[in-house]
Amino acid sequence: MYQSISINKKSGIGLAMAAVLTMVFASCSNKTEEKGQGQKKQEVKAVNYPAKPVQFINPEYEISVPAELKPYEQVAVYAKVTGFVKRMYVDRGDRVRRGQLLAVLEAPEMNQQYLSDKSTEQKVYSDYLYAKQAYDRLVTASKTTGAVADIELDRAKSAMQSAKSAYDASKAGTAHSSQLQQYLRITAPFDGVITDRNVSVGALAGTGSNTPLFMMAQSNKLRLTLSLPEKHASSVKQGMPATFTISSQPGKTFNAVLSRTSGLLDQQDRSLTLEFDVSNPSGELQGGDYAQVKLKLQRKNPTYWVQSKSVLNTQSGTYVLTLNDNEVKRIAVSEGVRLDTLTEVFGNLSQQDKIIVKPSEEIKEGRIKK
Known part of the structure; x- marks a missing residue:
């Protein structure tokens, strides 16, 4: 009997020791997992944002704008x-x-x-x-x-x-x-073509009538007139060449040279009016045609350019994120011209700034850990 009790006591002690060891191992395991998770969190915070230097350049760019061919007179x-x-x-x-x-x-x-x-x-x-x-x-x-x-x-x-x-x-x-x-x-006041005749023989004409006898237009010389948006107005130069096409003659390209500008922006649509004199001795072109004009423009001075995907458009405004000395800053900018993968921006930037290539609203301002 005593022997049986002794055996039972030993069995209980063994079970207790096993339970204690199990708890110890579980505790160590939990601490190891927590430590691993902490390391992972630190690794998440230590991120790298790809960045490229801002470009301070003055490239030539091309735009296409609608225009109208009008008789010169x-x-x-x-x-x-x-x-x-x-x-x-x-x-x-x-x-x-x-x-x-x-x-x-x-x-x-x-x-x-x-x-x-x-x-x-x-x-x-x-x-x-x-x-x-x-x-x-x-x-x-x-x-x-x-x-x-x-x-x-x-x-x-x-x-x-x-x-x-x-x-x-x-x-x-x-x-x-x-x-x-x-x-x-x-x-006839000049060389041209009669575009309309409004009276016939026997009709009374003169100062008491508001109807003209004829409508007349000059056809051997035309004016190509277009409205250039305000953001391109400072890129206009005298003698600037242009090429244009018209829908009535697909596949043909015509050339012209800038003759004059309005000099001031139109207050209604904030545009600058450009006029190109087009010689038309053979009468190939017709006054009144709509044209599509391609212009090669260039700023008078260099400006800042960034990758187009580096511009962050949010509800609060348009920004780029700079990354200098591991510090992120949000710089408000306004967009200018787009050229292939580059976008012209205007803001508080310097030539030494590096711009985050793929910005997002989740990226916060401040220093980042390496």
């Missing part, structure tokens, strides 16, 4: 005086030369006015000649002492001068009537 041809259309010599689509006769008006009362003014001019001229002869005779007679009173000589001179003034006025009136008659002949 375009006018509405009106009749300066009132009259009936007597003859029409051109029609829509006719090409004309400067000074070519387009139409003739008739106004009989204008011819009568001219004849009346001409007759009056002749009468006044005769009066002037008579007054001049009278004055000349008195001057000759006055050479004899006491033959002519001074007051008589002055009166004759005054009469002659008055007659001369009346003659000059009458002659100007006659010239006016003659000039009005010339306005009955409608001529």
Whole structure:
């Protein structure tokens, strides 16, 4: 019996020791796991962010903008005086030369006015000649002492001068009537093409009508006009070349050179208007066509450029993340031009800055552990 109890006591002690050893091993195992997890956490914090230096360069870049081809000169041809259309010599689509006769008006009362003014001019001229002869005779007679009173000589001179003034006025009136008659002949102001004809023979034309006789445009020279966005305005240079295409002639490319700019930004759309003179002697191009223009531009001074994927766009703004001496900083920037994989940025940057290539909002500012 005693022997049995002794055996049972030994068995209990063994079990107790086994349990204690199990707890010790479990505790050590837990500490090892916790230590391993702590090391992993430290390893997570010790990260490296790929970064590249900011580029301070001045590259040439190309943009494509829509434009419009317009006639170099375009006018509405009106009749300066009132009259009936007597003859029409051109029609829509006719090409004309400067000074070519387009139409003739008739106004009989204008011819009568001219004849009346001409007759009056002749009468006044005769009066002037008579007054001049009278004055000349008195001057000759006055050479004899006491033959002519001074007051008589002055009166004759005054009469002659008055007659001369009346003659000059009458002659100007006659010239006016003659000039009005010339306005009955409608001529082309420049070389071009008649784009529209609005009246027919017998129609009343003149100052009382708001309808022009013809619409005329210059076709051998065109204006290529485009609006350049504000961010590119400082890159424009005089004599800048351009190439353009039009939808009506696919596959063809045309060349032009910058002729003039508006000089100021348009207040409505914040753009700069550019004009290119396009020679068109063969009439291959048509005024009114829409064109797509390619321009090669370059800033006047170098600017900062970064990888396009380095720009972080968030709800609070646009940023890049700099990494200098293991310190991350968020720099607010505004975007400029995009060129392949590069983007122009403007902000508080320096040439020594390194930019994180793949930024994210989870990256916090401050020093990072290596």
